[in-house]
Amino acid sequence: MKIGELSERSGLSRDTIRLYEKNGLISSSASQSETNNYRDYSDDVLLQLRFVSSGREAGISISDLRELMKAFFGTCDPSEAENVIVAKMAELKERISQIENVIAFLAAALEKVRDGLHET
Amino acid sequence: MKIGELSERSGLSRDTIRLYEKNGLISSSASQSETNNYRDYSDDVLLQLRFVSSGREAGISISDLRELMKAFFGTCDPSEAENVIVAKMAELKERISQIENVIAFLAAALEKVRDGLHET
DNA sequence: CCAAACCATGGACCATGGTCTATTGTTCTA
DNA sequence: TAGAACAATAGACCATGGTCCATGGTTTGG
Structure with missing residues (x-):
């Protein structure tokens, strides 16, 4: 197409x-x-x-996506591909936990804001 | 300091x-x-x-962080602050699920790569 | 007291990830 | 067959998030 x-x-x-x-x-x-x-x-x-x-x-x-695409459809050998994919998965999981930290912080802040509202 | x-x-x-x-x-x-x-x-x-x-x-x-900081220490009223925080939490959760999608895709790809290895 | 280390400001510079525009060539359709 | 719609290419442009540099003033340790 x-x-x-x-x-x-x-x-x-x-x-x-x-x-x-x-x-x-x-x-x-x-x-x-x-x-x-x-x-x-x-x-x-x-x-x-x-x-x-x-x-x-x-x-x-x-550029990270390019590496992944290479790993998927890849000219590079399978064990190398495996490494790339595993590494990227770990990175993404780390990223998720960072975001979860921020969410937890926001949740705590929300509590405080709501308490403040109740006091009014 | x-x-x-x-x-x-x-x-x-x-x-x-x-x-x-x-x-x-x-x-x-x-x-x-x-x-x-x-x-x-x-x-x-x-x-x-x-x-x-x-x-x-x-x-x-x-700029998003600026909004959050304003909500936390904020000149803006508490209910507005609450809205900002709740909205941002939802956004972050959405982001997490996007990342989880990618992880799932990578996991599937990993399976295939490993199968490929076994066949060798 | 003097040099080294610190500070503020402004502007240049950089990478990333896109969008927009101009130019030129091709295809489709009325 | 003309014109509209599409394509390729190159380069300008933009926002974001930083870093680096030059200048000039301030502080501090030896």
Whole structure:
């Protein structure tokens, strides 16, 4: 499919898709036609983009995502891939616990605010 | 205390502290001395910075943190503060579930990679 | 008393992750 | 077949969150 359709279906802008491609998160083949240089994207790319975009939403950087994509579809050997994935999972879990700390702090603050309200 | 000590104790660079102050995350009083314009930071600021910096690590933007700080120490009324805090907690929980999605995806990918290894 | 260490300010600089625009070429459709 | 819609490329632009540097003033330890 061409970039317009991919954009439609992925919910990402053409510019963003091109950015991701330039950064090696996805790849495309040259168009079937010889008369243009339109990119042609396979259906797999759509799945890849879904992962990329949920990763981005979760705050994973483009370069980290590139490593993960390489690990998944990877030119690198499987044990190396395993390492990358395991490391990233640990990192994400750490991130979750950081967020949970902040939530706990907010919950405590909320208590105080509510107490303050009751006193009024 | 002066910014150098605050930097030491908070683990943040002077520049970062000044940035945060400029962005309204913390505040300082003018120095006791009249002969200079050094900033003077109370011990409370240290606690505030600890929160700010864990918030930053958790990926919360400076402007969001500013809203939270206002809610905590706030000039704004308590029920408004409550709203801000509750909203931010919900947002953070959403963020956690996004990250968990990614983790689940990675776990699945890991399975596949390991199966691949076994087949070899 | 003097140098080293500290402070404030402002602006330059950087990376990241996008968006927007202009230009040029291609395809689709009325 | 003309014009609208689409595509590629390059470069400018933007916000965010920091760091670094130059300047000039202040404090402090030896």
